[in-house]
Amino acid sequence: MTAPSTDPSPAVGTETPAASSASSASFVALRVLAVRGLSVRFTMRDGRHVAAVDDVTFDLAAGECLALVGESGCGKSVLASALLGLLPANARTAGSAVVDGVELLGAGERTLARTVRGRRIGLVPQSPAAHLTPVRTVGAQLAETVRALTGLRGTDARDAALTAAARAAFPAGHLDRYPHELSGGLAQRAATAIALVGDAPLLLADEPTTGLDRELVDHTADELRRHADEGHAILLITHDLAAAARTADRVAVMYAGRIVEIASAEAFFGSLGPRHPYARGLLNALPEREFAPIPGLPPELGDLPAGCAFAPRCPRADDACTVLPRLAGGVACHHPEDRHA
Amino acid sequence: MLELRDITAGYDRREPVVRGASLTVAPGEAVGLLGPSGCGKSTLAKVAALLHRPAAGQVVIDGEPVNGWRHAAPRTLRTAVGVVFQQPRLSADPRLRLRELIAEPLRAVGRSRAEAAARALETAEAVGLTGELLGRRPHEVSDGQLQRACLARALVLRPSWLVCDEMTAMLDASTTAALVNVVEDYRREHRAGLLAVGHDRVLLDRWCDRTVEWSRIAQA
Amino acid sequence: MADLAWKSQGRTRRSTRTVRVAVSTVSTVTVAAVALAVLLVPPLVQLDQQAVDLSMKLRPPSLAHPFGTDDVGRDLLLRCVYGLRVSLLVGLVAALAATVIGTVVGAAAAVSGGWTDRALMRLVDTFSSVPHLLLGIFVVAMFRPGVWPVIVSVALTHWLSTARIVRSEVLSLRSRPYIDAAISGGATRWRVAARHLLPGVLPQAGLAAVLMVPHAMWHESALSFLGLGLPTHQASLGNLVQSARGSLLAGDWWPTLFPGLFLIIPTLAVAGLAGAWRERLNPRRRSELML
Numbered sequence: 001m002t003a004p005s006t007d008p009s010p011a012v013g014t015e016t017p018a019a020s021s022a023s024s025a026s027f028v029a030l031r032v033l034a035v036r037g038l039s040v041r042f043t044m045r046d047g048r049h050v051a052a053v054d055d056v057t058f059d060l061a062a063g064e065c066l067a068l069v070g071e072s073g074c075g076k077s078v079l080a081s082a083l084l085g086l087l088p089a090n091a092r093t094a095g096s097a098v099v100d101g102v103e104l105l106g107a108g109e110r111t112l113a114r115t116v117r118g119r120r121i122g123l124v125p126q127s128p129a130a131h132l133t134p135v136r137t138v139g140a141q142l143a144e145t146v147r148a149l150t151g152l153r154g155t156d157a158r159d160a161a162l163t164a165a166a167r168a169a170f171p172a173g174h175l176d177r178y179p180h181e182l183s184g185g186l187a188q189r190a191a192t193a194i195a196l197v198g199d200a201p202l203l204l205a206d207e208p209t210t211g212l213d214r215e216l217v218d219h220t221a222d223e224l225r226r227h228a229d230e231g232h233a234i235l236l237i238t239h240d241l242a243a244a245a246r247t248a249d250r251v252a253v254m255y256a257g258r259i260v261e262i263a264s265a266e267a268f269f270g271s272l273g274p275r276h277p278y279a280r281g282l283l284n285a286l287p288e289r290e291f292a293p294i295p296g297l298p299p300e301l302g303d304l305p306a307g308c309a310f311a312p313r314c315p316r317a318d319d320a321c322t323v324l325p326r327l328a329g330g331v332a333c334h335h336p337e338d339r340h341a
Numbered sequence: 342m343l344e345l346r347d348i349t350a351g352y353d354r355r356e357p358v359v360r361g362a363s364l365t366v367a368p369g370e371a372v373g374l375l376g377p378s379g380c381g382k383s384t385l386a387k388v389a390a391l392l393h394r395p396a397a398g399q400v401v402i403d404g405e406p407v408n409g410w411r412h413a414a415p416r417t418l419r420t421a422v423g424v425v426f427q428q429p430r431l432s433a434d435p436r437l438r439l440r441e442l443i444a445e446p447l448r449a450v451g452r453s454r455a456e457a458a459a460r461a462l463e464t465a466e467a468v469g470l471t472g473e474l475l476g477r478r479p480h481e482v483s484d485g486q487l488q489r490a491c492l493a494r495a496l497v498l499r500p501s502w503l504v505c506d507e508m509t510a511m512l513d514a515s516t517t518a519a520l521v522n523v524v525e526d527y528r529r530e531h532r533a534g535l536l537a538v539g540h541d542r543v544l545l546d547r548w549c550d551r552t553v554e555w556s557r558i559a560q561a
Numbered sequence: 562m563a564d565l566a567w568k569s570q571g572r573t574r575r576s577t578r579t580v581r582v583a584v585s586t587v588s589t590v591t592v593a594a595v596a597l598a599v600l601l602v603p604p605l606v607q608l609d610q611q612a613v614d615l616s617m618k619l620r621p622p623s624l625a626h627p628f629g630t631d632d633v634g635r636d637l638l639l640r641c642v643y644g645l646r647v648s649l650l651v652g653l654v655a656a657l658a659a660t661v662i663g664t665v666v667g668a669a670a671a672v673s674g675g676w677t678d679r680a681l682m683r684l685v686d687t688f689s690s691v692p693h694l695l696l697g698i699f700v701v702a703m704f705r706p707g708v709w710p711v712i713v714s715v716a717l718t719h720w721l722s723t724a725r726i727v728r729s730e731v732l733s734l735r736s737r738p739y740i741d742a743a744i745s746g747g748a749t750r751w752r753v754a755a756r757h758l759l760p761g762v763l764p765q766a767g768l769a770a771v772l773m774v775p776h777a778m779w780h781e782s783a784l785s786f787l788g789l790g791l792p793t794h795q796a797s798l799g800n801l802v803q804s805a806r807g808s809l810l811a812g813d814w815w816p817t818l819f820p821g822l823f824l825i826i827p828t829l830a831v832a833g834l835a836g837a838w839r840e841r842l843n844p845r846r847r848s849e850l851m852l
Contacts, residue, residue: 041567071513073483092567106568184378211427211510213377213540239513285514287547293519297469297486392741412750420747432738434757445756446746494742 032201032233033060037095040082050302052078054257065234067248071298075257076237080206085112100201118149122195124205128187132179138190139175149198168193205236209243221246245269253279256309260332275336278310343502348398359385362559371535373545376555386506386538390424423495427507429487433479440475443493468493468523485516502534521548588833595827599646610639629815641823644796652778655715660770663723671731685721693718706792715777723769734761772835775828798824
């Protein structure tokens with residue numbers, strides 16, 4: 001496997017301190033998140049190493065939504081945890097992930113708490129109802145977040161809380177309600193409002209639609225899209241391809257800890273379709289398409305085959321696939337689908 | 342036939358969450374029940390699996406009205422309806438290895454250890470689980486692999502009916518399609534009836550012979 | 562991948578982890594030392610703990626008698642080890658009995674529900690409302706002093722918390738979907754209890770039992786100190802403190818200090834060990850690899 005080759009560009013974001021607010025006038029979209037050769041591995045009790053994320057590289061600009069999709073266990077939630085500094089104690093990271101001028105990997109708990117969480121990365125959680133404290137009103141929780149992140153007090157804090165609620169389209173009249181008195185959609189907006197308080201340039205949405213009704217999925221997806229259009233960079237981590245299609249500008253497909261394809265959503269979900277056989281298979285598994293599963297199971301991260309990890313399940317695999325394909329031209333495959341775009 | 346007649350059900354003395362729901366599943370038929378979350382369709386699924394006593398109404402299996410629920414239901418009726426729930430993490434005893442999890446119903450109805458192990462292995466293979474995976478405990482496998490094991494556990498006694506309550510809501514597209522294929526193969530082979538409860542219209546339309554709206558079978 | 566610079570990103574601070582490891586190591590060593598002492602000293606050391614030497618009475622700690630001697634010249638170190646042996650035995654047996662009673666009552670209440678549950682839990686409440694020591698005194702007062710009345714007294718007053726813990730644990734486990742799945746799979750009530758509920762409850766009950774051992778030892782000592790526990794000729798930690806009360810007033814500190822330490826140190830060690838165990842029971846820490 002290769003060491004991260006690209007330069008980690010430490011200057012990202014430092015040149016653009018106002019990245020979150022400068023979405024419109026600039027020609028070049030401002031880079032909010034730069035991930036270079038990010039790898040995460042776990043040391044198991046017997047001393048083995050398991051590579052859960054391997055050599056992942058991508059950029060994310062202000063106003064852009066990148067959907068990270070893949071089967072359960074492909075490493076996408078480990079990647080999210082790595083960005084938030086929430087990995088368990090037996091995890092080690094390598095490479096670099098810079099958000100708005102701050103290196104996330106290897107950063108201390110104090111740095112993460114004071115400069116990253118809430119301030120540079122806002123988290124839109126998987127289950128908003130579980131994310132909110134049941135014993136306090138939404139308004140009280142919002143105000144607490146405002147005090148913690150901005151240091152504002154009294155009326156200023158209340159104004160800031162109201163602004164955040166308004167930006168998440170959470171009705172001000174419902175602020176004195178408890179989480180269990182909210183519908184699923186409103187709970188999602190309440191959690192999003194809290195994520196928006198710190199004016200973080202990057203929103204990380206970790207499986208925000210899992211287990212929701214189709215209507216609520218569409219609603220949540222549209223809300224995320226709106227926040228992207230308002231200048232936030234959004235990293236949407238999901239296995240729900242329909243939600244990804246509705247929200248994302250670009251799609252990155254993860255398989256066995258590596259990005260195997262990264263493409264514009266238009267091409268990926270449109271008539272051109274994905275180029276990697278795994279991505280094609282994933283899309284074809286949808287009930288509105290062929291509804292045909294990819295044969296076999298995802299490989300064990302602790303026991304990956306040499307070369308392309310998808311080869312054992314791939315209809316196109318041949319001898320060339322015993323060599324690990326590099327991500328080139330947006331696809332990591334020796335036999336990608338031809339596309340004349 | 343698996344018939345739900347005019348079922349009203351709820352919890353304790355609170356307002357019932359299901360009112361006057363009626364639904365029939367014929368042998369070999371796949372019925373999709375479509376409803377928004379929180380409408381009470383999961384409760385109805387538990388009634389159909391004889392796991393929740395309705396406040397009023399009748400469940401009739403092959404012409405025979407059911408009188409007992411949970412442990413009080415005759416074992417042959419209980420095991421005639423297999424059930425799979427939405428969240429694999431909560432549906433699997435965290436202490437059991439996957440092979441024990443799948444063999445558990447066989448052991449519970451008194452099959453020998455050897456027979457249970459052999460049948461469990463066969464069923465595990467049918468849902469795509471093999472080898473070393475079967476020796477792991479739930480926290481050592483992914484959601485998709487665990488839900489495969491839960492489906493295998495529901496099929497291992499060869500039930501005549503299967504109730505799938507949001508079986509694929511937590512899963513990715515490929516695993517969803519794979520599990521639906523397993524259920525469909527089983528149904529064809531054993532002429533089993535299916536009640537698939539869910540909120541995804543596209544999925545249920547593709548999967549089932551007919552899809553009914555919650556609002557059509559139950560009172561608001 | 563050897564050429565990558567791997568960085569630690571654990572959430573747990575190293576200092577917290579070091580302290581935790583140190584506490585559990587010290588606790589383990591202490592508990593092991595206590596166990597070895599009470600198991601090996603009496604059969605291996607050919608000294609009579611009751612050997613009286615009036616010429617040596619109330620000597621402060623010295624090389625010959627590291628803990629000093631009592632008011633009739635008996636070696637206090639030996640007396641303390643024998644005392645700990647008796648106290649520990651009473652504590653272990655009583656804690657085991659209390660745990661069995663508590664588990665049975667708690668599980669029965671949770672599984673049967675309804676009136677049985679209410680009746681059993683009111684019984685627990687009633688017992689809890691009386692101070693433990695008073696209840697214990699009441700029980701021992703009915704018998705002649707001896708080891709068994711003390712054990713019965715401790716067991717009858719200490720099962721209450723275990724019953725509560727087991728009941729709530731069973732109630733929470735019983736509502737999990739995997740219990741539904743087991744019932745649907747044909748499991749009898751008995752099989753659900755034995756295969757799914759009990760194994761889920763036992764770690765909690767075991768933890769409560771371990772924590773109860775020092776508790777029971779203190780209870781025994783309190784009874785003995787009040788003269789209601791073990792007969793005075795039997796060296797238990799409570800008896801040792803009780804008989805040394807007089808010399809404490811005269812300024813002789815060692816006959817009370819050392820038995821007291823023998824009570825306090827094992828208590829702290831068991832608490833430390835139980836803490837480490839609880840940490841390991843936490844299922845989130847058990848899964849090392851997040852998937």
